[in-house]
Amino acid sequence: MACPYAKDDKRICIIGAGPAGVSAMYHFAQMANFPEMVCYDKQGRWGGMWNYTWRTGTDKYGEPCFNAMYKRLQINSPKEVLEFPDYSYREHFGRRVPSYLYRGEMLDYMEGRWTDNSRCDLRQFIRFGTAVRHVAFDDESGNFKVTVNDLEKGSYHEETFTHVIVAVGLYNHPCLPEFPGIDSFEGRVLHARDFRDDFEFRNQKVLVIGNAMSGQDIAFHIMKGGGQKVYLGYKNVPSPYKWPETIVEKGPISCFNRRRVQFADGSSDEIDSVVFCTGYNSIYPFMENRLRITCKSTLYLKDVYKGCLYMPQGDNRLFYVGAVRGLVGLSLIDCLAAWTARYINEQTLEKQVSEDEMRAYVDKWMTKAMGIREHADIVTYQCELMADLAKSSGYGMQYTLSLPLFLEWIKHRNDDAWTYRDHQFTSMYTGD
Template sequence: MKMVLQRVAVVGAGAAGLCAARHILSRPNSFACPVVFELTDNIGGTWCYVERIGQDDHGRPIHSSMYRDLRTNLPKEVMAFPDFPFDPQLSSFLPHQEIQKYLKKYCHAHNIWPQIRFNTMVEKVKPVVLAKEVEKNTMWEVTSCDLSGHQKTEIFDSVFVCSGHYSEPYIPNVPGMKNFKGKLLHSHLYRYAEPFSGQSVVVLGAKASGLDISIELVKAGAKVTLSHGRPRLTFPLPSGIRQSSPVVAIEDNGSIRFQDGSVDQADTLMFCTGYKFRFPFLDADQLGLKIQDHMVSPLYRYMMPPAFPSLFFISICKMICPFPNFNCQVQFALAVLDGSVSLPSRAEMEDDVHRVLRDKVDRGFQQRHLLDMFEDQWEYCDMLARTAGFPPLPPVIQGLYKEVWRQRQVHPENYRSHNYRLISDSQWELLK
């Protein structure tokens, strides 16, 4: 008797979606070729640089938040998918164009291109319950629309949501914002520094993009106030950047008031304040999910709604080593689908999610940071590998990741000048 192959829909052809497609294609005895729905005409998701902002030629929002001169803040030695290294001739810290080239090579090597439907928007992903035992008998109705406006509805056994979370800007509510006389901008719309030359810019947020963009701005001749609520940065910053406490209000005359009581004028207020989760094609209530700006819950293993565990959110965690993390999540998800991993009951999965999140709150995580992984990412990936029986990430990935994180805190301007080489699964070296 011929085995019925499972059909999987993948939403998004960024790094996570390509990783999902690659592993589905590697299991032809269990899965049919995936259908990858991609909103744009290219692969790469956030790594696909588009100079234009706002909307594309078809009136659809431009999702990429990539800026022209971005270089990776992780070396290629830890960024790569574990089974697909970067060209060793390249330097460790790469411009975004090299990541895009790498993802295209990945597509070619694994024959992913034919599975992608470009310029196709997913409008609705809806569970279709075929029997009372919801967990065992759910199919998925996926409605998509191409550029001609032609709608198509298809049935799948599973859906992988790989649509990313770097496209819907989060702008905190600053009292009096309408009074600001200059330009208000989120980093999602920032592309390069030259237009800000000679300007006074207040940058809100001092995580990776806030710091990188501030350094770019001062090199282009801007004067930057880096406003944030984190402990004061103690490493050396370029002379054109001064640190400040958080912005608390915009005065009636358009000046900016900071938490420490100081007041200043600026030509531009730039929000490097992160992004919101948004999945317009999902009905959260129907799925038993709560989708907030910075949180999606409950998700068992940070992936599955306990009520519908054949829906997988890949790449939802933050503060991670992304491609290796996706690689682990995808393999775990496929092990669930092919029966290699048995899931607990819905109630047990929900209890587990609440326990994990409660533990993070007890350790001091704020609600908006509950999906930040930091050190937890390594045990998380190891646990996925142990449970699903695939090779764990080599310890050298964690070791080099930590070293680069340390270097970034000490030398934010020049840590990218270093080059590294992996010697073994547990050792790396700094190249002279």
């Protein structure tokens, strides 16, 4: 089904057809009329990082392979806190399903919303196999010049847009800290982005560097796949979780010497592989320097109004959707995408907001985020942010009802990080 374009001069560039980019298209398409939009994605299908591939390093075009999903991956928060208010799991699956879905099931659910619940076929707006090479803002015309590369044809061309939505996510450029002697290590070294199958580490002693969500999950996968032992090295503080005997938190790492790793507590052991679960750097190399977010991704970003509108340059027509970190994931992304679409289509409360008011808003949320470390405080903060976005855009207030479920999930993880996925939650919308 074709969608009705609004008869105005807006033309929207959306970079990335993952959850953030497609959610923005979805919310545009739900409006009676909306601007022309074009979405670019290097992959051959939508879904972004939720697509699994056996490839690591580079794809078939020689482009960096950003897919970080691995076999048998389950979501690490219950699906009930990620349920779309306008498209339930019951509606999609036709039955009650477990709270902790596998990657493919979660992607299938998102695709169901994007297709079955959309007013039109969103794929018509996506140019697959196309990389955005450069985005610049023309001060004279007030428009963005976007250079794109058709990867199949090898051709380049430039297009003009009035607005740009950067929706490439956070998990693109691995952070790999240096350790003394790591270059002499005789085993395998990889980043979590290239982790694909836990069976590769059967009968091995593995050092996982980083004890946040990805480090914990990969440690469990290695042991479930037949690993001998996992050491969790961390930089700052130990996790609050109870671990099985085969997973040992060891704290800071001093150095490597061939097969042996030395820890700051004086202990050491020989290991077979090292997996860096040390996060990602938020880098946007295709953006003109003055249009880039340069600060480290945190709960709230400097110079970004409502968590997505980039204030320093671009005449309030440049948006970064999904650039903030946190625990509420897809829910916050959906709220940010909805606010962005409505703001561009002049359907939010912020029709006339001064720069001083915008900066006061940013300062308020950055101040609130300072010092937040505990998971319960993070989800509370981000539920408050979603409520603020929903109040302005008229969409997403239901998401804030998930706070009690988040807090219960955190308690389950703290009680037993090995078995927390055995719990079942109830949908806020259908009661399943």
